[in-house]
Each structure stands twice: as C-alpha cells, then as structure tokens.
Amino acid sequence: MRATAKANSNIALIKYWGKRNERLILPTNNSLSVTLDGLYTETTVHFQEGRTEDAFTLNNEPITGIPFERVTEFLDIFRSYVGKHNLYAQVDSINHVPTAAGFASSASGFAALAAATAKALQLDLSNEQLSKFTRQGSGSACRSVYGGFVEWEKGELDDGSDSFAVQIAPQEHWDLRIAAVVLTAQEKDVSSRDGMKLTVDTSLFYDGWLAGIPHDLQEIKSGIAARDFEKVGSIAEANCLKMHATTLGANPPFTYWQDSTMAVMQTVHLLRTKGTLAYFTIDAGPNVKVLYLPEDEEQVLRTIRQVDAVTDIIVSKVGDGISYQ
Ligand code: DP6
Numbered sequence: 532m533r534a535t536a537k538a539n540s541n542i543a544l545i546k547y548w549g550k551r552n553e554r555l556i557l558p559t560n561n562s563l564s565v566t567l568d569g570l571y572t573e574t575t576v577h578f579q580e581g582r583t584e585d586a587f588t589l590n591n592e593p594i595t596g597i598p599f600e601r602v603t604e605f606l607d608i609f610r611s612y613v614g615k616h617n618l619y620a621q622v623d624s625i626n627h628v629p630t631a632a633g634f635a636s637s638a639s640g641f642a643a644l645a646a647a648t649a650k651a652l653q654l655d656l657s658n659e660q661l662s663k664f665t666r667q668g669s670g671s672a673c674r675s676v677y678g679g680f681v682e683w684e685k686g687e688l689d690d691g692s693d694s695f696a697v698q699i700a701p702q703e704h705w706d707l708r709i710a711a712v713v714l715t716a717q718e719k720d721v722s723s724r725d726g727m728k729l730t731v732d733t734s735l736f737y738d739g740w741l742a743g744i745p746h747d748l749q750e751i752k753s754g755i756a757a758r759d760f761e762k763v764g765s766i767a768e769a770n771c772l773k774m775h776a777t778t779l780g781a782n783p784p785f786t787y788w789q790d791s792t793m794a795v796m797q798t799v800h801l802l803r804t805k806g807t808l809a810y811f812t813i814d815a816g817p818n819v820k821v822l823y824l825p826e827d828e829e830q831v832l833r834t835i836r837q838v839d840a841v842t843d844i845i846v847s848k849v850g851d852g853i854s855y856q
Contacts, residue, residue, distance in 0.1 A: 532577065532652065533577040534646075535573065535647055535855065536855050537571055537573045538646060538853050539567045539568055539851065540571060540672045540675060542564055542709060542814070543563065543609045543765065543852075544766070545563040545751060546770060546771065546814075547560065547670050548740065549730065549740075549741075551685075555667060555691040555693075555694075557685065557804065559731070560741055560744045563748060563751060564674045564681050565679075566674070569711070571624065571848060571850075572639035573706070574643035574647045575624075575647060576621075576648045578618050578652065579620070585620050586620075589625070590626055604658050605645075605667065608664065609654075612654075612664075621646075624640060626639070634675065635834050636736075637723075642853065645661060645664045645668060646815045650822035650855060659697070660695075663691065674696045675852075675853070676696060676853055677696060680699045680700040681750075683698065702850065705755070706768060707824065707825075708846060708848060711820050712818060712835055712838075712841055713833075713841070714817050717833060720785075721785055723814065723815035726785065727774070730778055733782040734782075736776055736780035747766055747770050749824070751816065761808060764822050767812050767822065768812060771811070787814075787816055787819040792818070795811065795821070795838055795841070798834060799835075801834070802834055803853040805841075808823065809827065
C-alpha cells in the first residue's frame, strides 16, 4: 500500500478564477493550461494498518496546521471511496517549486498526491476519474494529470461528475518555452482560494470577466491548433490582465502585483516593441511567467535578467502528465 508519483505544475493561459461550489471545487468557467516540465512535485503515500492518524512531510519537514488538514481531508475523500475510514498514511512530498510564491505548487502537489494515493490503494482510475479526485484537492491541480495543453471543463452538474480536465494537444504538439521569473519567494498575502472567493462575492468586474471567457477559449484553442504563437500569447496575456483587473473591483480591493511584477511586464512589452515575440501571464502571486519560442530564448532571458528585482529564472518546456516511480 505504498506508491510514489511525480506531477508537473501547470500555468493557465485562460485562468480558473471563481467557484460555483466551494466544497466540491466546481469552477464558474472553463480554463486552459500548459503543463510545465521544470516545476514539479514527487510524493510517496504509504498506507499502514495500525496507524491512528496521517502524517505529512514537505521537503523533509513535518507539516501541521492548515496545509496538513488539506492533505488529510483530501485523503478522506479516498478513504470514503474505498470504505476504509480508519486507514491512515505517511505522506512525503518533495516540492521542486518555490512554495506559495504563485508557482502553482498546489497544482503539482495535489496531482502527485492524488496519483500516489490512488496507486497505493490499487485503484485503477482513468485519467478522467483521477482528474475529478485531484480537482477536489485544488482546482488547478486537475489539469496537471495530463501533459501538453489541457482544458478543465467546468461541467454543469451539481455533483461535479462532469467537471474534469481533458488533454487538447499533447506535449509534442508544440515546443514552447515558459520562463518562471522569480521576484520573491515570500509567502503571498492573499491565497488564490481567498482571492477568488472575495472577487466572486464582491467584485463589480466579475461579470465582465465571465463574459469574455467563451471568446478567449475559442480563439486560443484555434491558435494552439494552428501553432499561432502571436495569437496564443496575446490572448493569454489579455486574459491574465482581465483576471487581475477583477481584484481591483473587489471590496476591499487588492492586487497580487508588486513594483517588480510591473517591471517584468513592461520589459516583456519592450521586447515586443523591438520585434521579439514574448508574452506574460501571472497567477495569484507577484511572480511572472513569460512565454516565448525556443529561437528567442537567449534574447528573452538576457533582457529579463536585466530587471533589478529578478532573483532567479526557471525555464520550462511543455511537460508531460503524471508518472510513477
Ligand atoms: C490564478 O487551484 O490554487 O492560478 O481550487 O481554491 O485550490 P483552489 O485554487 P487554485 O487556483 C488557481 C488560480 C490561478 C489560475 C489558474 O491556475 O487557472
């Protein structure tokens, strides 16, 4: 009853931003991501008869409090599924991602946890079923089950049975690069979970956000199919800006951006005015991810490194889905 799984992180080009059911983690809109090969989590789950509670280590440190509760509540979903309510586990994760700095560590984390748990329990799940379990740990994680380009179908049903991710193009379809630009490794102030709830509940701009989604999705999917980088990059960047605009219309208003975030955004714009195609996207934190084509790598990285606040750059190619050790 022991298994180890590795899951890559992902970056949304069309963002998931808002829930229609918080307990089941059902989103208000479809989202679309690229799986990243440079940011990942490896997790071992070991269920042991006779244990009286779960234990969780992250990067070899014992974890308590809310992060531990999220893991143990997630394992409860599997315990209910197999009808073994008193079967507890030792969970050990190594996160190759700067935790909680907006690099979607919860995405690779819950995808690896779900996959290792299912394997340790010898459940033979389809990717669709695994994605549904993973979704209940953290929404964006359900996309990390797959490699390549992935869409999370929001679904319509109240029980969440039609809310899961599907692959829309494999890893080999397109050799894009994504630079995760590290500006700060500090814990963020407002989690994505709290930020999206405050936005859904209070933002004057939330309806506008939802209204733009069908067009953005349709256009980006046709851009991915045609490997049209200008189209995909410009839609992704605009979608990110619309998501972040909703936070300014919340009550109280807030933003994930810092001065350094703006500095990188402006540098990406400058690259474009000088003829290099590069586009940014930002999740619920200050750090920026920059999309570009392989032939522009040297130019893009050299230019971004010149921004004072940049402490590190982690370059990813398009990654693959879950794997098992
Ligand atoms: C801005 O998946 O972290 O990164 O479902 O509450 O765990 P929960 O939220 P989470 O939210 C991610 C939000 C985002 C956009 C995205 O990844 O699509």
